[in-house]
Amino acid sequence: MSSWLLKYCNLVLRSAVLTAVFAFASSHSADNKCGSPLVSTCQECLRRGPECAWCFQKSFLDGVHVSKRCDSAAQLRLKGCGEEFIENPEVKVEVNMTLSSSQVTPRDISIQLRPGSEASFIVEVKQLELYPVDLYYLVDVSASMQENLDRLKTVGVNLSHRMKEHSSDFQVGFGSFVDKPVSPYIDVHPSKISNPCSDYEVNCRPAHGFIHVLPITDNMTEFKHVIQQQRISGNMDTPEGGFDAMLQAAVCQKDIGWRPEAKHLLLVMTDQPSHLALDSKLAGIVVPHDGRCHLEEGTYSQSAHMEHPTIGQLAEKLLENSIYSIFAVNSMQYKWYEDLVAFLPGTYLGRLLPKASNLTNLVVDAYKKLLSDVGVEVEVEDSEAHRFWVSVTAVCPNGSTAAGSANCINVQPGQNVFFNITVGMRACPEKDDALQKENEPEVKLVVKPVGFNESMTVRVRQACVCRCGGAGPCHDDPGTSVCESGADPGAKRSLTDSCRDVKTGLMCSGRGTCVCGACVCDRSNLGTIYGRFCEKDDFSCPNERGLMCGGHGQCVSGECSCQPGWTGESCGCPISTESCMSADGLVCSGHGKCVCGECVCDHHRRSGAFCEKCATCSDSCQSHWSCVDCHLSKGLAADNTQQCNRSCTSLVAYVDDITELIRGKYCLYHSREQCVTRFHVDMASHGPQLRISRHAECESSHRYFKTFLSVFLLTVVLGLGILAVVRLLLRGKNWSLRGHVIEQFDDSNKNPSYAPTPSEKTITYRRDCLPEHPMEMHVHVHKMPLDIFP
């Protein structure tokens, strides 16, 4: 085994490992792809892709919908599926080294594929130094070939001498062809049938599809003898039946005498193009060629009954029988054949000079060229071809590894060529019957190096069937014992009982089916149904903040079953009152109850998250009067807090200007001395805090203020009265003065109909002088006994 081979055997293993790693790595993002759209069986699951696995553990996820059993293997493991319950066939490549050979290694390989997966392996092909060579002359003996035929007698022997240098053992055979012996290819006039050349007074043989004359032999004397006996034939149309003859020469292995160990050269000599498959319709032949050997006593018997083979058919048969074909064609037809050879693997095209003068060179060159080209073709059974894809990359001795190129040129004898072959599987067989019969149906691929007598068999096992049928009825499943290894074998009788919820008496809560003693819950469009008895779901319970059961419970039979610490219909309420605790350590400041984590205040006047606010509480001021009273009665000394403790738990502070300090509301306290003291109750922080104004407003000052106001107002009213009288007098006496006044106010653009009177003018003047007057009036109103003054 060469170092190359060792290296590539390593690579084979590594590529198998890589493939496995790839399948695993891609498994993480597989969630959506595997389970949805709905999957109901393990087989469907496997067909979703190589990253999907199936969990057949009975109690998996409390009987969620079966589609949840299909996921990436990693996800299934995470969700608690036991490793032994995961159906996840791996992609495997196994090389069978028991069959050894000198040219193609390995000869037998088996791979396991899943739909969507692929596997790569390496094939080594080695060209030997010297091969035995079989050369079969397939000669077009239509009239125009007379010269070539004559020449062949001498060339044949010369060629065999030349080939001795390139082969260990050279043998030759001979066959001839013309065309299908039916109209319109030949002239069917009775005289022309036996001698098509009668018009030219030449003795021709009848036209024939293919006659095998000389089997492969090393007796050159015999070869010469046979050639000498050949006579030309004749036909009507230009193209000949070359493909018909080639196919027979390829497939009739025994008759032709191809040696299995030899290189097979099929030398086609013609000066005309060949008929193609559909040409036969012209002669009314409609039976497609069956690709088999139909030689009877050396003559192709189906010539008049079967169509010409298609190019594809011919290519396949040449490859299958390890035949290199050499076309030695007349210059005129060179172009026609040039287009053709692209479709036939292992083909050489040469120009045949008149009288076949360079035939020896042509064959020797062709042989050398054909042997130095090493390529492989991969054959898949026709019926399966659409389900598999194959890509071949040749690793040539010169180190080039052009991707997608399946052959190397200029390979010397003794050199190795490697082919990296990747086989991918697109889909499982459509017919499920095929799967039932054979658990893992095998598909054979043949890797055939072109022109080599050896090939490699690739057996593809298709992982399309699961060990366990998934959710099928348990008794019909042959894999039951494996699948239910976790179940109690004696429990069969009570299998359905175990699906019945004792509480409700319903089988799977009426929302599932009992399969092998476990509920398989129905699928609902609303959401997932799950639970041992399909009693749980994720849609029929009250929602809280957009979450079912507030995210703090499970939905069981349409009701929320809350987690510890939570209560309420939708589990939205914490049981603890912690969230109702106000800063003073009381639940809802002592003015409410904690309901569902929130304060519900005892009285509607109270508000705030902890019932700490009370905008209109009449007692909120009154309740502190005794405290204020205590403080005031003890004087404004700083140390009287202790003495007032009993009536007054609040903290107390004294302020100079309470209206400035507290922009909000404040309380008034009417003391016995007819004084009003303002104070403020602050509830916000650590308990109530009183801020008491240092300055009380007593009754005496009020009375003085009132008197002052009365005198002032009286003065104003009297003044107005006097002005009114003066105005009346002026209006009667001096009209011109009014005009002057009007003139004065013209600038103001006022409506002339609203002409100001002298008295109005005065009012305007007075108003300007007493801007504070209305406010003074309001101050008077202050005297009303209000508790809260805004």
Ligand SMILES: *[C@@H]1O[C@H](CO)[C@@H](O)[C@H](O)[C@H]1NC(C)=O
């Ligand atoms: C063979 O080809 C496959 C696919 O192109 C590639 O992933 C792999 O690495 C190749 N193996 C070797 C040994 O080159």
Ligand SMILES: *[C@@H]1O[C@H](CO)[C@@H](O)[C@H](O)[C@H]1NC(C)=O
């Ligand atoms: C290897 O191939 C031989 C011959 O085909 C066969 O008998 C043998 O069972 C195969 N071995 C394995 C491991 O496939």
Ligand SMILES: *[C@@H]1O[C@H](CO)[C@@H](O)[C@H](O)[C@H]1NC(C)=O
């Ligand atoms: C074979 O052909 C070559 C040239 O094609 C010629 O030189 C040689 O003499 C021939 N040998 C025989 C034995 O005819």
Ligand SMILES: *[C@@H]1O[C@H](CO)[C@@H](O)[C@H](O)[C@H]1NC(C)=O
């Ligand atoms: C070669 O063929 C000829 C004619 O067919 C025959 O006479 C001769 O015996 C054969 N020689 C060998 C070695 O078979």
Ligand SMILES: *[C@@H]1O[C@H](CO)[C@@H](O)[C@H](O)[C@H]1NC(C)=O
């Ligand atoms: C293929 O040819 C080689 C070389 O001639 C030979 O050793 C081998 O036995 C042949 N294989 C088969 C299957 O005939």
Ligand SMILES: *[C@@H]1O[C@H](CO)[C@@H](O)[C@H](O)[C@H]1NC(C)=O
């Ligand atoms: C004869 O054929 C060979 C190989 O095809 C070619 O190289 C050579 O040029 C041909 N000889 C002539 C005279 O054309």
Ligand SMILES: *[C@@H]1O[C@H](CO)[C@@H](O)[C@H](O)[C@H]1NC(C)=O
């Ligand atoms: C190596 O061989 C390949 C095919 O046989 C050819 O295409 C390529 O040009 C060659 N590269 C070198 C560097 O010879």
Ligand SMILES: *[C@@H]1O[C@H](CO)[C@@H](O)[C@H](O)[C@H]1NC(C)=O
């Ligand atoms: C009165 O209150 C003060 C401060 O709140 C406290 O330190 C003191 O112990 C109290 N005295 C009585 C008799 O409750």
